[in-house]
Amino acid sequence: MTRVAVVGGGALGATAARDLAARDADTVLYERDDLASGASGRAAGIAYDAFAEDIDAAVAARAVERFRELDAADAIDFVDHPYVWFARAGDDRRAEAVRESADRMRANGRDVETLTPDEFADWFPALAGADVAAAALARDAGYLDPASYVTAMGERAASAGADLRTGTPVRLAADGTAVETPAGTERFDAVLVAAGAHTKRLLADIDVAIPMKPYRVQALVTDPLDGSERVPTCYDATGGRYARPRDDGLLVGDGTQEREFDPDDYDETADPEFERASIDWLEDVRRDETAGPSVRRSWAGLCTATPDRDPLLGEVREGLYVATGWHGHGFMRAPALGERVAEQILGGDGIAPFDPKRFDGDEEFSVVEGMTVDD
Numbered sequence: 001m002t003r004v005a006v007v008g009g010g011a012l013g014a015t016a017a018r019d020l021a022a023r024d025a026d027t028v029l030y031e032r033d034d035l036a037s038g039a040s041g042r043a044a045g046i047a048y049d050a051f052a053e054d055i056d057a058a059v060a061a062r063a064v065e066r067f068r069e070l071d072a073a074d075a076i077d078f079v080d081h082p083y084v085w086f087a088r089a090g091d092d093r094r095a096e097a098v099r100e101s102a103d104r105m106r107a108n109g110r111d112v113e114t115l116t117p118d119e120f121a122d123w124f125p126a127l128a129g130a131d132v133a134a135a136a137l138a139r140d141a142g143y144l145d146p147a148s149y150v151t152a153m154g155e156r157a158a159s160a161g162a163d164l165r166t167g168t169p170v171r172l173a174a175d176g177t178a179v180e181t182p183a184g185t186e187r188f189d190a191v192l193v194a195a196g197a198h199t200k201r202l203l204a205d206i207d208v209a210i211p212m213k214p215y216r217v218q219a220l221v222t223d224p225l226d227g228s229e230r231v232p233t234c235y236d237a238t239g240g241r242y243a244r245p246r247d248d249g250l251l252v253g254d255g256t257q258e259r260e261f262d263p264d265d266y267d268e269t270a271d272p273e274f275e276r277a278s279i280d281w282l283e284d285v286r287r288d289e290t291a292g293p294s295v296r297r298s299w300a301g302l303c304t305a306t307p308d309r310d311p312l313l314g315e316v317r318e319g320l321y322v323a324t325g326w327h328g329h330g331f332m333r334a335p336a337l338g339e340r341v342a343e344q345i346l347g348g349d350g351i352a353p354f355d356p357k358r359f360d361g362d363e364e365f366s367v368v369e370g371m372t373v374d375d
């Protein structure tokens, strides 16, 4: 029986642990805190299959399929909800990019439609102030509580026989196929490092370099707002904000800082400026003068960037696998990417464009956020 260690109990690690154990691997999941205590517990929980590249579209479609399967089994509550992205009047460059992205998604078989400004206004009166130049709509989309997914996958991993060790920080040892825990060193046939923003640091301890930079993003939830459920999940490419209904109010996100952050030393609270700008944006796109939104809670977390904005998923050294570099789209793709890397560890094919060995590891690059429509 193949013995596999998974380091990190986020969406990716919990999925991989479940899929390894379900395929009869002797699996141990190490999480230094609790499941979903990293970026996965801070995510907005938005999921869609609206990706322009063929491999991304296929991965995201499989992920949405798995979310729906879990919902049908009552393990999570996946709310079907359309996703629209748009550019505002005067922003011709991004308007063109919105239209082009929708064309490419359709070419990959995604259920995506381009909307004229009039169609957008008719369909989404809750965003009456957006004044769009171009918009696109994806129907295979929804949202969920991200921590509930990690919990559900953790439970399924344990039911399939995985050993879940929360409260257990590890370091990599030897050639990367052993882990050091406070209780001692354990050897495995394979180790998967899915430690989120800490992944680069863990690998660096055993002299494996990957080109990944953690960067900071922010989100807030408003107090209850009339009509919040009528707001589609949306991304304003011009304004650089996204939103979705949450807790009878709206979750608004972005506030991206495109530079490298230290995963052990960053501010986990949102900036007052981010809150102010997000409320201004909401007032602008909703054009609802009856009830001004107020902030119920807000937070910051880390996403992970790579030089080409594609993930680092696969084997970096014999028996040592890595899973990071999601550019803000790690939660929605975890059900499929965790499955694929589990299969790869057990002898299946990886995803060639995401092979971490496409890089030397010491590449210089600037952080570019993931939600932009610009290529």
Ligand SMILES: Cc1cc2nc3c(=O)[nH]c(=O)nc-3n(C[C@H](O)[C@H](O)[C@H](O)COP(=O)(O)OP(=O)(O)OC[C@H]3O[C@@H](n4cnc5c(N)ncnc54)[C@H](O)[C@@H]3O)c2cc1C
Binding pocket: 007, 008, 009, 010, 011, 012, 013, 030, 031, 032, 033, 034, 035, 036, 037, 038, 039, 040, 041, 042, 043, 044, 045, 046, 047, 168, 169, 170, 171, 194, 195, 196, 197, 198, 202, 217, 218, 219, 253, 299, 300, 301, 302, 303, 323, 324, 326, 327, 328, 329, 330, 331, 332, 333
């Ligand atoms: C505000 C915000 C909103 C977001 N919204 C979305 C969204 O709507 N949709 C989407 O797809 N993505 C979203 N993202 C991105 C998403 O959260 C991440 O891409 C995804 O959750 C990463 O999952 P992961 O399992 O790779 O990492 P993580 O969830 O970070 O998990 C890594 C785990 O490893 C553990 N760990 C670290 N070091 C060690 C160690 N030494 N030993 C043991 N364990 C260790 C950590 O405690 C952590 O639990 C958002 C991110 C943020 C911050």
